[in-house]
Amino acid sequence: MSAPIVVVGAGLAGAATAWRLAARGREVVLVEASTPANAGGSSHGSARIFRHAYPDPLYVGLAKRARAGWDELEASSGRPILTLTGGLDLGPGRDLGAVASALAVHGIRSALLSAAEARERWPYLAADSPVLHHAEAGVIDPTAAVEGMVALAQRHGAEVLLGERVDRVEHAAGGAVVHLRSGRALPASAVVIAAGAWLPELATALPSGVAARLPALEVTQQQVFHFPFPQQPRQPTDWPVFIWGDPMSVYSLPGGRDAGDVGFKIAEHDRGTPTTASGRDGLVDPGSRTRIVDVVRRLLPTVDATPYAEATCLYTRTANEDFVIDRVGPVVIASPCSGHGAKFAPVLGELIADAATGGGSVPDRFRLAADAA
Incomplete structure (x- = not known):
């Protein structure tokens, strides 16, 4: 049996990824240094904008897919979100x-x-x-969204570890091992780093080949x-x-x-x-x-x-305000940020899940090579 996919960070992006992966029948461990939607990140509170109104058709299309995802989340969680x-x-x-x-x-x-x-x-x-x-267009309740997505991930079998900080991520046969500061070691077939503003500070915990590929954030x-x-x-x-x-x-x-x-x-x-x-x-x-x-x-x-x-x-x-979603070896870097990522969370969960499982749906503009160019 393959090792689970470890998702680091239970903000909107990480929670959405855990939900989407678990709903696909994948074994998932969601690791959060504090609590889901905590005030130390960017996914807390009661109000984030949802809108389709971008001058770029790429983001309009993603917003349209995200709207369907918000409707799905409301129906599945039984909570008002949008x-x-x-x-x-x-x-x-x-x-x-x-x-x-x-x-x-x-x-x-x-x-x-x-x-x-x-x-x-x-x-x-x-x-x-x-x-x-x-x-x-409208208003998303990010705390309700994160809590709903985490609950759905658990309903589909995901394990959620709260108050656990990552010490380091190492390559291993068939994937990686995530070492927690508590001393626990988590074997992983893939590791999703969805740590938001904490990502630059986590760089030193990642394998050197991954850290070297990180864009300027x-x-x-x-x-x-x-x-x-x-x-x-x-x-x-x-x-x-x-x-x-x-x-x-x-x-x-x-x-x-x-x-x-x-x-x-x-x-x-x-x-x-x-x-x-x-x-x-x-x-x-x-x-x-x-x-x-x-x-x-x-x-x-x-x-x-x-x-x-x-x-x-x-x-x-990021320098151009595009998102970053890409895989380097067993590690997926997910930084769907730049102050406008919250509205896309359900579809971001799909894209990041695809990156973790080898799917090809991530837009080229979000991949690390595109960012480096």
């Missing part, structure tokens, strides 16, 4: 024509609204240029701010998610539990403070706060422009 609010793209920094064209390639409907039409539909939004709307501490709704939405579509560019890139979405269910989250996408997963200080950058307050005053003038809550989170970026 709330549809609709999504808006606006600002001169967003190429609305390219986004609309990419959506059309995959049959995703969108509507280009004039600024006046957008203001009439969402009176709190001070749009001064056209707005692209697509209805199939920048870990940054991002700032997020919560502001009160000017009026509590009566239904989810009253307050859609949005992406605004002029020229900085800003995203916003209803905050759910993270915001006490009375406000929305808004943050910069394209700026952050370099850090490490273990070295983050958790201090909010006052410059980011000032810039976001200015955006709120400009775009949402009826909102009280004083944040009532703020926090930090971690991004792990």
